[in-house]
Amino acid sequence: MSTLEGFTIPKTQTAAVVKELGAPLEIEKSHPVKQAADLKPGECLVHISHTGVCHTDLHAKEGDWPVPSVHPLIGGHEGVGTIVAIGENTPNSPVKLGDRVGIKWMADSCLNCEFCRRGFEMNCPEVKLSGYTVDGTFSEYVVSYTNHVTPIPANLESAAAASILCAGVTTYKALKVSNTKVGDWVALPGAGGGLGHLAVQYAKAMGLKVIAIDTGAAKEKLVKSLGADVWIDFKTSKDIVADIQAASDGLGPHAALVTAASQTGYTQAISYLRKGGTLVCVGMPDAEMGANVFWTVFKSIRIQGSYVGTRQDAIESLDIAAAGKVKVIYEQKGLDALKSVYEDLEAGKIAGRVILEVSKQ
Template sequence: MSPTIPKTQTAAVVPSSGAAIEIRNEHPVTQQDQLAPGECLIKLSCTGVCHTDLHAALDDWPLPAKTPLVGGHEGVGEVVAIGNNTSHSPVKIGDRVGIKWLADSCLGCEQCRKGREQNCLEAKLSGFTVDGTFQQYVVSYVNHVTPIPEGFDSNAAASILCAGVTVYRAIKHSQTTPGDWIVLPGAGGGLGHLAIQYAKVAGLQVIAVDTGAEKKKLCLELGADKWIDFQETKDIVEEIKALTDGLGAHSALVTAASSSGYKQAIEYLRGGGTLMAVGLPGRASLEASIFFTVFKSISILGSYVGNRQDAMEALAIAARGEVKCNYELQHLNDLSSVYEGMTSGHVAGRIVLEMPK
């Protein structure tokens, strides 16, 4: 017997570009007979909150978000309906699954075939080009929802679906080997604190860069080998070189949403080092010395979220207890205040929102 699906729900809606969030208690729920083949309906138990959601709400990226918009893209819940005429569905009603930034892709183009589903020209993006997880029920796609490992807490899994997958993939492609040094600007933030842990799983030595006593404590507890407070250190580049035998780090994974972190990385990377560009500042440009980029044989790689396999791997590592998300549990109705905290930079770790019962 299929679960009963209500006609309305609670949802956090951005009615127009840059407008304030509205909590609507009579937002419509898509019914089973309205689902297209390949679509499924998920009853969410929780959702993470990401800086990307804030960018979508503010509409301050070069790419425009849809409006009206239900944001969010780190949801965990149960499949309660699947569209008619859906063939070979990898999930069934009752399965617990996660929803990611990449909601859907064609799976047939060159990008998809090469494992870059996130770069598919037909990609649908949760909480950006299609409505996302800041609601009790969300339409998703059977081929792109991710099964949550049995026994893994839903609240803990939520942020792994974006923040975890994103940094996991970046570290995976950072051209490093065990024992190498990796620098993590923004290490105390939502992505950064997970990056510390995935880097340690990969056997890397971690230099955490951020500011404040709370973030220092968090980073060191999570396994960072060295800490640099960017507000207290006079010369970050020289400090990093001093910590790495004067040679510089092997890689830098920049999750900070400012251009300064990218420019400095070229200066403190050693010869053959790799800059992994992950943060997505809305208007900033990547400025770097072309001469020293070439002279030092520096690689600059953009790493944009992850594919389906990356998500499975990142979740498996976290489900084994090797990576833990530091999160604060709040309520969907608190979303506006959460955004205020993110804007001021006072959020350490991640925020997860419970859905109304």
């Protein structure tokens, strides 16, 4: 075993635990911490300083996705912290004690199967998911995996880096597979949300023109400040399809990246997309897409699912943020505020992102 010099790993910690499906969130002050001697080869113990809160964490808590979550469970998958221990017999570790690293939704994969070799690590049959099938980052300490934790650039603050590890890499990867080029139009339903406000910035960094779709004055102000070329409020628009098409040369956007977990966002996209356009599916309502097959075929629409990103995508998305091209708009709270954050997420009240400060470092 290997422990950071001068660091003592405590026996217990504060953690937000959901003991069974649909159970209330409990803040436990004496949750056990896995000790260095108990780490398996390839595992590392990370002392968490900050973690983001994602809508996916709600699904993990309630177990309302077709893919089951494991309980009892510590949620969270946007964590930043310091490696304080590495399991014995971990050869050629790409990270070392004392490194500041990020923990993503994809906690681990085998790296050897066809999916991993082809760059679809997230689809590995042996994939482990942070805060879903293994404990996540709503705790002071979390066990993760040396091959999958992501080094954080030195000039990127931990609180901002947290959301890049999920919302950032997810939207960045989705734009990479959107079949767009510099100067193309992209529509972003849910643009003022946690994923959406980052998608606006990554799209601008990639040279795209952005149609931001959401509702409310706060979100309008946010997306315009981030560089959105057009704002459309879906609640006040009398004909949203016509408005989107009119804003993009009368032909419609070249791509739509739907980050909102709403079936409506998908059904509308087929109508407003430009011929030959791409619908990128990111938000995950457990519902049928409702895409009109006739118009999908007639307009030569491509439907592309995009599920998080690879280790390389994470590094690229962090580098773009470190270069100052993407800024995470967030409100910082303590871990004990998680329950109220969940309530605000369900009510759609959060513009940008909420970051929890878990421990001082």
